[in-house]
Amino acid sequence: MASQVVGAGDERRDAELQKVTVGTLEPHNAPIFLAVYDADWPRLFGREADRLRSALGDEALRIEHVGSTSVPGLTAKPIVDILLVVPDSADEPRYVPQLVAAGYVLKIREPEWFEHRMFRGPDTLINLHVFGRGAAEVERLLRFRDRLRGDEAARDRYARAKQELARRTWRHVQDYADAKTTVVKEILDEPEGAPASGR
Numbered sequence: 227m228a229s230q231v232v233g234a235g236d237e238r239r240d241a242e243l244q245k246v247t248v249g250t251l252e253p254h255n256a257p258i259f260l261a262v263y264d265a266d267w268p269r270l271f272g273r274e275a276d277r278l279r280s281a282l283g284d285e286a287l288r289i290e291h292v293g294s295t296s297v298p299g300l301t302a303k304p305i306v307d308i309l310l311v312v313p314d315s316a317d318e319p320r321y322v323p324q325l326v327a328a329g330y331v332l333k334i335r336e337p338e339w340f341e342h343r344m345f346r347g348p349d350t351l352i353n354l355h356v357f358g359r360g361a362a363e364v365e366r367l368l369r370f371r372d373r374l375r376g377d378e379a380a381r382d383r384y385a386r387a388k389q390e391l392a393r394r395t396w397r398h399v400q401d402y403a404d405a406k407t408t409v410v411k412e413i414l415d416e417p418e419g420a421p422a423s424g425r
Contacts, residue, residue: 236397243398246336254399258392261304267295270306270350278310278354281328285321287311287359292367294388297374301385303399306352309367315358316341330354339363370414380413 244251271291278289293307294300312321322332322343329348336342340361345354357364374381387409396402 239398239401243400246334248332248335251398253397255395255397257395258303258399258402260301260388260392262301263297263299264295264304265298267291267302267306270352271296271308274306274308274347274350274352274354277328277348278308278325281324282310282312282321285312285324287313288364290368290371292355292371293353296371297381300374300381301388304351306350308352308354309364310354310356311359311361311364312356313359314341315343315356315361318343321356325354366414370410373413373418377418380416384409384413 240251240253268291275289275291278286288309288311290296290309291306292309294302295304295306314320316337325345326332330345331348332343332345334342334344336344340357340363342361342363343356345356346352347354355367374384384406387406391402391405394402
């Protein structure tokens with residue numbers, strides 16, 4: 227395989243992502259694999275939700291299945307996204323030791339983006355996204371999930387956009403996620419049941 231040329235822009239992006247990555251950042255440098263919807267994803271979420279409640283008790287204010295694996299019929303990266311709301315995600319001593327003891331591994335720390343933390347699961351492919359109470363991103367994630375669950379045209383439009391983007395080669399998976407921002411915003415801004423835009 228030919229070696230990839232890394233430009234100054236790539237180096238800046240690598241440095242930007244390394245700043246919020248716990249451990250060493252590993253470039254992806256490949257297309258994104260999207261799996262057909264798996265009816266087992268909700269069960270995997272339920273198992274993790276039980277584990278999180280057991281580990282955190284009252285510190286877990288809300289646990290929700292979010293992202294594409296939470297939308298029946300939607301293709302997705304086969305990684306279950308879970309939203310965990312705690313009183314204050316910046317106050318790591320209140321919840322991180324309990325998560326680590328339960329086998330979760332902290333991978334992302336983003337103080338400048340709603341104090342977001344992201345963990346990987348102990349034995350299941352998951353991304354556990356932690357936000358504090360009142361973070362605007364919590365309601366946006368839930369609103370988008372519910373919109374896709376209830377609006378077939380919006381779900382199909384999002385699926386087409388994802389499939390088109392996934393075929394490209396991405397240096398980082400986060401770059402693929404960022405590239406979906408435009409279509410997500412358009413869907414959220416459109417009235418429910420509006421004709422799907424051709425964009």
